[in-house]
Amino acid sequence: MTDQPLWHGRFDSSPADALLKFTQSLSFDKRLWRDDITGSIAHVRGLAHAEIISVAESEKIILALNTVATEMSSGKFEFVASDEDIHTAIERRVTQLAGDTGAKLHTGRSRNDQVATALRLWCKRELAHVAKLTLDLCDVLSTRATESGWGAAGDYLPGYTHMQRAQPVLLAHHFAAHTWALMRDLDRLTQTIERLDVSPLGAGALAGSSLPLDADFVARELGFSRRFNNSLDAVSDRDFVAEALFDIALIGVHLSRLGEEWVLWTTQEFGFAVLDDAYATGSSMLPQKKNADIAELARGKSGRLIGNLTGLLATLKAMPLAYNRDLQEDKEPLFDSVDQVSLALQALGGMIATAKFNTDAMKSAADAQLLGATDLAEWLVAKGMPFRQAHARVGALVSKSIRDSVSLAKLVEADDELGKSAAELLQPGVGVSRRTTQGGSGPVPAVAQSAELGAALTVLRTRIAALINSR
Numbered sequence: 385m386t387d388q389p390l391w392h393g394r395f396d397s398s399p400a401d402a403l404l405k406f407t408q409s410l411s412f413d414k415r416l417w418r419d420d421i422t423g424s425i426a427h428v429r430g431l432a433h434a435e436i437i438s439v440a441e442s443e444k445i446i447l448a449l450n451t452v453a454t455e456m457s458s459g460k461f462e463f464v465a466s467d468e469d470i471h472t473a474i475e476r477r478v479t480q481l482a483g484d485t486g487a488k489l490h491t492g493r494s495r496n497d498q499v500a501t502a503l504r505l506w507c508k509r510e511l512a513h514v515a516k517l518t519l520d521l522c523d524v525l526s527t528r529a530t531e532s533g534w535g536a537a538g539d540y541l542p543g544y545t546h547m548q549r550a551q552p553v554l555l556a557h558h559f560a561a562h563t564w565a566l567m568r569d570l571d572r573l574t575q576t577i578e579r580l581d582v583s584p585l586g587a588g589a590l591a592g593s594s595l596p597l598d599a600d601f602v603a604r605e606l607g608f609s610r611r612f613n614n615s616l617d618a619v620s621d622r623d624f625v626a627e628a629l630f631d632i633a634l635i636g637v638h639l640s641r642l643g644e645e646w647v648l649w650t651t652q653e654f655g656f657a658v659l660d661d662a663y664a665t666g667s668s669m670l671p672q673k674k675n676a677d678i679a680e681l682a683r684g685k686s687g688r689l690i691g692n693l694t695g696l697l698a699t700l701k702a703m704p705l706a707y708n709r710d711l712q713e714d715k716e717p718l719f720d721s722v723d724q725v726s727l728a729l730q731a732l733g734g735m736i737a738t739a740k741f742n743t744d745a746m747k748s749a750a751d752a753q754l755l756g757a758t759d760l761a762e763w764l765v766a767k768g769m770p771f772r773q774a775h776a777r778v779g780a781l782v783s784k785s786i787r788d789s790v791s792l793a794k795l796v797e798a799d800d801e802l803g804k805s806a807a808e809l810l811q812p813g814v815g816v817s818r819r820t821t822q823g824g825s826g827p828v829p830a831v832a833q834s835a836e837l838g839a840a841l842t843v844l845r846t847r848i849a850a851l852i853n854s855r
């Protein structure tokens with residue numbers, strides 16, 4: 385009966401083609417095969433441990449499961465039309481290989497706890513990989529920060545608010561800002577992995593089993609740190625997928641902000657960065673073009689990553705307990721988000737690692753005198769003037785400078801409250817060195833920050849290495 389679904393028992397006729405086509409998930413859940421086999425081996429060991437099947441029987445089924453694993457990894461596994469999903473395909477083949485003994489594989493188990501188990505195993509491994517790729521990008525950014533210099537001699541560029549030049553900042557400080565954001569993403573991913581590290585195996589279809597299964601035993605076998613507390617929750621919970629999709633969507637949003645910045649930096653108008661040819665694209669029509677398509681796609685793909693999250697949340701909304709077939713819709717967005725963010729992290733990392741900076745263009749933009757206006761106001765404050773008055777006084781000079789096309793420094797020099805030594809603040813390279821607040825962009829706090837950043841990265845590196853080694 386290999387042309388019939390595994391559940392054909394109570395049915396008089398074969399399933400309609402349209403049903404098979406619409407309900408199948410094999411086309412996308414194939415990639416869970418490794419995790420399904422891992423889950424099945426633990427389940428079989430659990431059945432033997434509980435003396436529901438004999439040890440000899442368990443060995444025979446495990447042998448068949450290992451044969452399936454070999455067939456899968458060599459691409460020799462033959463699927464048949466009635467294989468609805470990877471789970472039924474594997475069970476069908478095991479039964480083919482191990483006969484009546486193989487038919488004991490699904491004892492005390494439902495696809496509902498089986499699929500949740502496989503998906504959690506998949507997430508543990510693949511999210512750790514996403515974390516590693518995110519860490520790699522953090523390393524690229526922090527390396528570029530260090531190359532550009534954390535101290536007084538460091539490169540600097542204009543910092544912007546409202547996309548208007550505001551104050552000069554160290555380039556290292558700027559790179560580090562993106563790095564801190566990605567490190568929060570990493571922290572979040574590791575917490576998601578820890579939270580999803582729960583075995584649902586033993587929950588059965590929804591209520592557990594009357595057989596003497598040992599859910600703690602199989603949880604340990606699978607390397608999960610704990611088992612489910614409630615079988616209804618175990619089979620209907622997809623919080624972990626939603627969380628993973630959120631974590632990835634937020635990484636995507638952070639990458640989109642980086643991407644947007646690089647789109648701007650590589651314009652002729654900004655001219656702050658030049659991409660390596662290997663990480664830029666040309667135009668099919670305009671021979672002169674060198675485009676930052678990686679940066680644009682990093683920006684563009686974030687929409688899709690957000691869509692995957694909101695799509696799943698909409699699927700989960702108002703879904704009654706416990707398992708419903710709707711839940712099959714969890715996999716495609718998850719796989720897509722993991723795939724897309726992995727590609728984006730690597731492409732963006734390569735692009736940033738290999739780009740050249742036009743630090744003269746950055747500096748000359750940052751040395752524009754207007755960016756020293758706040759330093760002038762703070763200089764007056766240090767002399768005892770209330771800030772609001774200082775702000776107004778400097779503001780009036782700025783206005784006059786723009787209106788009359790006179791350099792701000794000249795006006796400052798002539799001002800009886802400010803004068804020559806205040807005008808020194810507007811000299812190239814002075815402004816960037818002025819900020820002293822902890823965590824600020826001046827060279828002294830920036831050097832301290834570089835140590836904090838390095839220490840935080842080391843902690844994350846250790847956590848991620850432990851997650852990768854634990855699987």
Ligand code: ARG
Binds near residue numbers: 469
């Ligand atoms: N392919 C299904 C999924 O991914 C497996 C579970 C089906 N369970 C069921 N009772 N029909 O969710």
